[in-house]
Amino acid sequence: MIKPHIVILGAGFAGTYVAKRLAKRVKRGEIDVTIVNRTNYFLFTPLLHEVATGSLSPGSVAEPIREIFHKTGVEFFQGTVQTIDTVNRRVHVRGNDTRHTLTYDYLVIATGAESNYYNIPGAEQFTMPLKDLQDAAEIRTRVIDAMERAVVSEDPDERKLLLSFTVVGGGPTGVETATELEEFICGMVNRYYRNCEPQEASISLIHTGTELLQQFPPTLRKAAAERVAKKRITLILGKTVTSVDPKGLTLSDGTHVLSGTTIWAAGVKAIIPDFEGGTPPLSSGRLTVDQFFRLVGEERVYALGDVAAYADSKNNISIPMLAQAAVGESKVVAANIVSAISGSTLRSFRYRSKGSLVSLGQWFAVGQVFSVKMTGRLTWWMWRTVYLGKFASWSKRIRIGFEWFVAMFYTRDVTKLT
Numbered sequence: 533m534i535k536p537h538i539v540i541l542g543a544g545f546a547g548t549y550v551a552k553r554l555a556k557r558v559k560r561g562e563i564d565v566t567i568v569n570r571t572n573y574f575l576f577t578p579l580l581h582e583v584a585t586g587s588l589s590p591g592s593v594a595e596p597i598r599e600i601f602h603k604t605g606v607e608f609f610q611g612t613v614q615t616i617d618t619v620n621r622r623v624h625v626r627g628n629d630t631r632h633t634l635t636y637d638y639l640v641i642a643t644g645a646e647s648n649y650y651n652i653p654g655a656e657q658f659t660m661p662l663k664d665l666q667d668a669a670e671i672r673t674r675v676i677d678a679m680e681r682a683v684v685s686e687d688p689d690e691r692k693l694l695l696s697f698t699v700v701g702g703g704p705t706g707v708e709t710a711t712e713l714e715e716f717i718c719g720m721v722n723r724y725y726r727n728c729e730p731q732e733a734s735i736s737l738i739h740t741g742t743e744l745l746q747q748f749p750p751t752l753r754k755a756a757a758e759r760v761a762k763k764r765i766t767l768i769l770g771k772t773v774t775s776v777d778p779k780g781l782t783l784s785d786g787t788h789v790l791s792g793t794t795i796w797a798a799g800v801k802a803i804i805p806d807f808e809g810g811t812p813p814l815s816s817g818r819l820t821v822d823q824f825f826r827l828v829g830e831e832r833v834y835a836l837g838d839v840a841a842y843a844d845s846k847n848n849i850s851i852p853m854l855a856q857a858a859v860g861e862s863k864v865v866a867a868n869i870v871s872a873i874s875g876s877t878l879r880s881f882r883y884r885s886k887g888s889l890v891s892l893g894q895w896f897a898v899g900q901v902f903s904v905k906m907t908g909r910l911t912w913w914m915w916r917t918v919y920l921g922k923f924a925s926w927s928k929r930i931r932i933g934f935e936w937f938v939a940m941f942y943t944r945d946v947t948k949l950t
Contacts, residue, residue, distance in 0.1 A: 535564050536873050539623055539636040541613055541805065543569035543597050544577070546837025546858035547642035552924070553866035555604040563873070566607040566634060568625055572597055575664060578855060578919060579932075581709040583668035584795075585675075585716035586944030590665050592932050600924045609634070613643065617808045618830055638832050638869050641819065645800035645838035645853060654776035659700065659796040662709060669949035674793050675716065676948050682732075683725050693779060693792040695733045700773055700781070701797035702739025702746075704890045707756060709797055710737045711893040714763045719943050736766040736789055738773060738781070740798075745890060745898070747852075752898045755907045759892045773798070800853060802839045815841035823880040825865050834869065836861040844883045851883050855922075889915040894940070 538554065540547045547567060557563050573594040582588040597608050611627025616639070623634045647663055649655040660674065661667050675697070682694035697717070699710040717733045737744075737760060743753045744760065744767075760767055771783040780791040802818040804811060813820040813828050818841035820828045825840060827833040837858040843850045851857050864881045871878050889899035889911065897912035899905075906914070916936060923929045 535562065536637040537564045537566065537635065538638045538640065538869060539634050540565065540567045540640040540642060541616075541623065542642035542644055542837070542839075543567050543571075543574050544642060544644045544837060544858070545855040546644070546839075546862055547640065548574045548597075548600065548924070549859050549862035550640055550642065550836070550866050550869075551601065551606055553862060554869070555601060555606055557870065558605040559603075561605075564607070565605075566609060567597060567601075568609045568611060568613065568623070568634070569597060570610070570612050571664075572608070572610050574600060574924065576919075576923065577663070580662050580665075580668045581705065581712050583665070584662060584671040584709065585712040586672060586719075586946060587712065587716075587939050588932065588935050589945070590669060590949065592928070592935055594665060595924050595928055613805045615806045615808050616641075618833055619809065621832065636832075638872065639834065640865060640869075641805065641827070641833065641835040641839055642837045642858075643803040643805055643839050645802050647796055648799040648801040649796065650799070652773055652775060655773065655796060658776045658778055659794040661796050662705065663800075666950075671793075671795060673948045673950045675713070676720075676946055678793055679717070679720055679725060679728075683728050691732075693790060695728075696736075696780070696790045696792050697733065698736045698738060698781060698789060698791035698794045699797060700738045700794065701799065702737060702741060702744040702769070703797065703799075704745065704888070706737065706739070706795075706797035707744055707760065708891050709795055710735060710765055711760065711763060711891070713795075714765055715893050716944050720946060723943050724946070731764070734766065734790075735764075736768055736791065738768045738771065738783070738789070740770070740772045742770045744769075747888065748890075748898065748900060749905060752900065752905055752907065755898050756890070756892060759896055759898075763893065800838065804839065815843075824868050824878045825861060825881060826868075831872070834865050836865050842881065844881070852885075854888075856886060856888075857883065859922075889918060891915050 558565050573596050576593040579593045611625040614624040621636050647661040678694045682691045685691045699706050718730050721728050721730045744756050773781050775782045781789045819835040821835050821840045821842050825834050825836050838853040868878045887901035891897045895909050897915045898907045899911050
């Protein structure tokens with residue numbers, strides 16, 4: 533008997549969790565599953581800002597895909613998707629300078645998203661994204677190098693530029709990065725750079741909206757803004773970036789913000805694979821899917837996570853590009869693939885947010901779990917506990933917990949990673 537072959541493109545939260553939910557059936561010999569991913573690891577992206585600011589080591593937020601699916605029978609292919617042929621049910625991939633063709637019975641597209649620079653002149657060239665391990669390593673190195681160069685510079689203008697840092701984007705990633713960056717820099721100054729004062733380093737947080745964390749209720753937005761201000765981070769709200777150059781950013785009102793290091797957290801866009809015969813219908817730059825998360829017009833192709841656009845008409849909700857949503861979608865996609873194989877009725881997806889938690893530096897977080905609003909130290913502990921539980925293996929949870937414990941008593945790691 534030929535077993536149905538499911539090919540999963542992408543090993544972020546969406547793709548990895550679909551594979552995890554199908555793994556038992558693979559182990560029982562009912563189906564075959566192959567994961568295709570550019571890197572050989574699953575990356576816990578919500579904690580990348582802690583790698584960038586010295587709280588965590590890179591290995592703590594990455595889990596090898598082969599280790600996650602060890603002894604399950606799930607296959608892994610490291611490579612990049614070249615084209616998808618839905619007519620002949622084939623995916624062409626490139627890996628290690630060779631081309632391969634994978635045939636499928638059911639295809640899952642979970643290729644994720646990348647930074648969106650909105651065609652702003654200089655944004656991609658002169659800013660630093662925070663989407664993968666390399667980005668986090670480069671940001672940490674850039675910040676450390678800026679400090680090292682600044683403390684020996686005899687030119688006050690150069691020193692001021694080197695000690696000017698900017699984060700663009702007032703969503704969770706931007707806010708968490710800015711607050712952690714402030715603690716990273718202050719910690720370095722107090723411990724290592726005696727000829728530098730903490731107030732010399734300036735951090736700006738730019739957001740096009742009039743308030744930070746606009747998905748939260750007003751009371752939590754206010755608490756976040758107060759926390760950011762307490763850390764002496766300059767808030768620039770209600771203005772957009774119109775251009776970026778090596779020495780800073782120009783805003784929509786014509787002002788220029790000095791910045792030697794600019795981190796871009798202003799939004800993402802879906803990574804759409806190339807399709808032979810033309811790209812399927814898109815909605816806001818994402819693949820349009822039905823209530824079963826099948827691609828429009830394709831009964832054997834599913835898409836989920838950041839790459840998929842689905843509006844929950846019953847609850848009048850457009851599904852956000854969040855890890856929480858991707859994990860929820862994975863349940864429906866895995867169940868529907870099994871149902872499609874057996875000829876059973878497919879399951880519709882209904883989105884219900886469990887809430888959101890955002891850290892604003894050590895010992896403080898804001899969040900809403902269902903209808904309960906929370907701020908402070910207890911919320912920060914809850915934020916860490918929730919994230920810890922989302923790692924695939926106990927060994928990784930123990931490692932992260934240990935590093936967090938050490939970080940509470942010792943300075944952040946200033947080892948350059950690149």
